[in-house]
Structure formats: C-alpha cells, structure tokens
C-alpha cells in the first residue's frame with residue numbers, strides 16, 4: 001500500500017466499515033421494496049440498486065477484513081464480510097442516520113435515495129483518486145453504479161415534484177422527514193479526517209445538485225439553516241437501526257457458527 | 261370463409277409455424293392463451309412474495325444478493341409474460357384487475373408459507389424445478405410471443421433451480437439444526453410441488469384442445485412423472501428423503517411409483533382456502549393501491565412533458 005498521508009490501521013478499518021455500513025443499510029432498506037413496488041419496472045429498478053449497494057458493502061467489508069486480521073494477534077481470526085455485517089451490534093455500526101430511516105412511502109424512499117446517491121457520487125468521485133489502491137478501485141467501480149442511481153432517483157424527484165398535487169405534497173413531506181439527516185453526511189467523523197476527501201467541496205457540489213434538481217421538480221424548500229441530527233457515524237443511532245439489525249442478523253444470531 | 265381461415269391456422273400449427281399476433285386465430289385460442297399467459301405472469305409476480313419474505317433475513321451477504329437477484333428475475337419474467345399477453349389485445353392493467361378481483365388465478369404453490377430459510381432452497385429446487393418441466397415445452401408453443409418469452413424465462417429458471425439445490429446442499433452438510441431445517445422444508449414442499457402439474461389427466465378437461473393447438477405438448481401426469489423421477493435421484497445427493505413411503509423404483513415401468521396425491525387439499529387451495537391465499541392477494545392489492553398516486557404522478561408528468569415537446573412524445577411507458 002502506498003499512502004501519501006500516514007493513516008493508522010484503526011482509522012482505515014473504521015473508515016472502511018463506515019463506507020460498508022452505509023451501503024449495506026441503504027441496500028437492505030431498498031430490498032424491503034422487492035415485490036411491493038408501485039410499478040413492476042420500478043420494483044426491478046430499486047432491487048437493482050439494492051444489489052449494487054450490497055455489492056459495494058461486500059467489497060468494503062472484504063477489504064476491511066484484511067487489516068483487521070493483521071492487527072489481531074490471535075492465531076485464527078474468523079473475520080469475514082459476514083462476521084462484520086452480522087455480528088456487530090448497533091453501537092458498532094457506523095452508517096449515517098439517513099440510510100437507516102424507514103422507507104415510508106415511495107416519495108420518502110426516492111428522496112432518501114436521491115440525497116444518499118448524490119452524496120455517494122461526489123464522495124466516490126474523490127475516492128477514485130485516493131492514494132490507497134484498493135479503496136480507489138472499489139470507488140471507481142461503484143461510481144459507475146452510483147451515477148445511474150443519481151440519474152434514476154433525480155428523475156423520480158422531478159417526476160413527483162412536477163407530477164400531481166398529491167405527489168408534490170408527499171415529496172414535501174418526505175423533505176420534512178429527511179432533511180435533518182443530510183447535515184451529518186458532511187460532518188467528518190475522526191476516521192474520515194486525513195482520508196484526502198474535501199468535505200467542503202463535496203458539500204458544495206451536493207448542494208448545487210440538490211438545488212438544481214429541486215428547481216426542475218418545481219419545489220421550493222428552505223435548504224439552508226435547519227437543525228441537523230448526527231451521531232450515526234460514531235454509533236449513536238436512531239432506534240430504527242436496532243430493529244433493522246435484529247431482522248437482518250436473525251439467522252446468524254439464532255444459528256451461530258454455521259456455513260450458509 | 262371462417263372455416264377456411266381455421267384450416268390455414270391449423271395447418272400452420274401442424275407445420276410448427278409460429279402464430280403471430282397479427283395472424284388470424286380462433287377466438288377460443290386467443291382467450292385460452294390470454295388466460296394461460298396472464299395466469300403464468302401472475303404466478304411470477306405473486307411468487308415474489310414468499311421468497312421476498314426472506315430477503316431481509318438471508319443469513320449471508322452472498323445469499324442475500326442471490327435471493328434479491330432471483331426475486332428480481334421473477335419480476336422480469338412477469339414483465340415478459342404480461343407483454344406477450346398484451347399482444348393478444350388485453351392491457352396489463354386489465355390483467356392486474358383480474359388478479360385482484362380473483363377472476364384470474366395464479367399458481368397455488370405460492371399460497372404456502374415460507375417458514376424457515378431452508379424453504380428458499382426448497383422453492384428453488386422443487387418449485388422452480390417443476391416450473392422448468394412445465395415451461396420447457398412452452399418454448400415451442402405455437403404462439404410466437406409466448407414461445408420467445410419462455411426461452412428467456414427457462415434459461416433463468418434452471419439457474420434458480422441450481423441455486424436452490426446448492427443452498428440445500430450446504431444445509432445438508434451443516435449442523436444438525438441445518439440438516440433438520442433442510443429435511444423439514446423438503447417435507448413441506450414436496451407434495452404441493454407435485455400438485456403444480458395440475459390435476460390428473462382424466463380430470464383435466466382442456467388438454468385435448470390445447471394439445472391440438474400445440475399450446476400444450478405433454479400431459480400433466482407425464483410431466484409429473486418426469487419430475488418425480490428426476491427429484492427422486494437428486495434427493496439422494498442431498499442425503500435427505502422425500503416424504504412418501506410409497507416412493508419406489510419400478511423396474512418394469514422404468515419410473516418411480518409414488519403415493520396418492522391429496523387432491524382435496526389441491527382444490528381447497530385453488531378455491532382460495534390455502535394457508536396464504538388471502539395474505540398473498542392482500543399484499544398484491546396493497547402494493548397496487550399504495551402505488552396508485554405514484555402511477556398517476558408519472559402519467560401526469562409524462563403528459564406535461566409531451567405537451568411541451570410533442571416531437572418526443574413522452575408516455576407513461578418511459579417511466
């Protein structure tokens with residue numbers, strides 16, 4: 001590994017887990033729609049996004065497992081993508097609060113996706129130039145997928161905003177539900193520092209994109225000045241995550257030490 | 261004149277020339293196909309529910325991804341099939357309406373619950389396995405769009421069956437609890453999967469006409485026997501057993517003999533009294549009702565865009 005800035009192993013591990021957790025939890029939420037979507041084609045589209053995100057999570061977990069194994073002295077270390085996903089509890093999860101929020105209706109799901117994918121887009125754009133080769137490769141591959149997620153979700157934001165009175169009303173309600181979770185995306189946790197990502201630039205780009213899509217969606221919302229919730233990145237989650245994990249981790253908890 | 265058209269039609273069928281949507285066809289042929297294809301499409305869509313039930317609880321990330329992809333494939337099958345049926349002059353919305361009102365049926369197998377993770381394997385192995393045997397002959401069915409849709413569907417179904425078998429194989433080599441889970445799932449899915457081939461031939465009224473039209477090529481009992489012969493061998497690899505004391509190789513017939521199927525149960529489930537009939541239909545109706553405002557918004561938006569830019573001609577189909 002060839003890094004220009006010397007970052008500690010701990011920091012790298014936490015950072016990778018954070019990226020993985022974000023993708024996994026978001027993908028898991030998307031997969032809850034599978035079979036219940038409003039339009040068959042969109043059922044397929046959102047499942048596709050779920051698959052992409054779970055794939056990204058696996059790449060990050062697999063990478064994280066390497067330094068975790070190296071940093072423990074036990075002769076046998078059983079860290080795998082699955083032990084990381086299924087055997088950590090709420091306080092150890094490092095995803096941001098936005099992705100663990102319930103799906104709500106289609107408007108809420110779409111807006112959550114749009115906020116998150118746009119964030120991932122600008123983040124991966126920077127990470128694809130990271131000094132860490134592995135991180136760089138995962139980000140570059142994921143960026144192609146996320147580019148599509150941004151397109152799909154922004155088209156839907158526009159369609160709902162500029163569709164009917166009902167869809168606009170629902171989109172505005174979704175905004176009220178979700179906006180308070182967007183600030184955390186750009187508040188770096190300690191493990192995000194020195195990862196050569198420019199948070200100020202990222203936030204600027206994200207804001208610009210969000211405003212331009214909102215404008216096309218003909219919705220007028222106060223994107224500045226509002227109280228923001230944060231804490232997810234350091235394990236201070238909303239109550240939703242515990243329930244999500246209880247469901248997701250059920251099999252691994254009920255039948256430990258089994259191959260699936 | 262009518263007679264003449266009918267002769268031309270039957271000649272084509274006899275010569276294995278595909279009937280295309282614009283060709284003349286007997287009204288009963290059209291109606292039978294609409295019923296059969298839409299029922300098949302509904303089965304794909306309703307079939308997403310019992311398996312979707314385990315997506316959020318899949319025990320590993322790899323299995324989770326495989327399961328999402330599988331359920332998504334089934335949605336794709338539904339799409340191809342609805343499109344094939346639409347060429348016969350019925351809209352997808354009309355077909356949904358028939359499903360929701362109970363006028364159209366779907367495969368009864370999906371009215372059974374998925375209780376454990378092993379059920380996902382058993383469905384892949386047995387249910388997709390039975391579906392393949394039913395569907396392979398349909399790749400040569402006389403109606404062109406249906407046959408072409410089935411070619412794509414069959415490729416994916418055989419993949420699903422292999423994945424299901426591999427899931428069970430992993431359980432069969434696992435802990436005691438996993439082995440029990442595996443056997444239990446096979447016990448519960450075996451008989452319902454035999455019923456997927458439909459009633460016995462002497463109780464199957466449409467067979468003769470469908471054979472003549474080549475929308476059916478093998479009888480229910482022939483296909484069922486083929487399935488039993490195949491599964492009776494595969495189950496040995498799993499080191500599991502099929503829940504039928506009468507299952508035995510018959511050297512004379514060169515087939516497996518098997519026990520009596522509980523047709524009373526079959527007709528009860530077809531009639532709406534299976535363990536999950538209400539739940540499945542309610543889930544479909546809820547998804548449709550909850551999505552109404554979304555579809556309206558998409559249509560309204562597409563209309564706005566089309567009126568602003570008529571050359572592009574946006575429709576709700578661009579969604």
Ligand SMILES: [Fe+2]
Pocket residue numbers: 304333334337413417
């Ligand atoms: Fe299928």
Ligand SMILES: [Fe+2]
Pocket residue numbers: 334388416417420
């Ligand atoms: Fe299938």
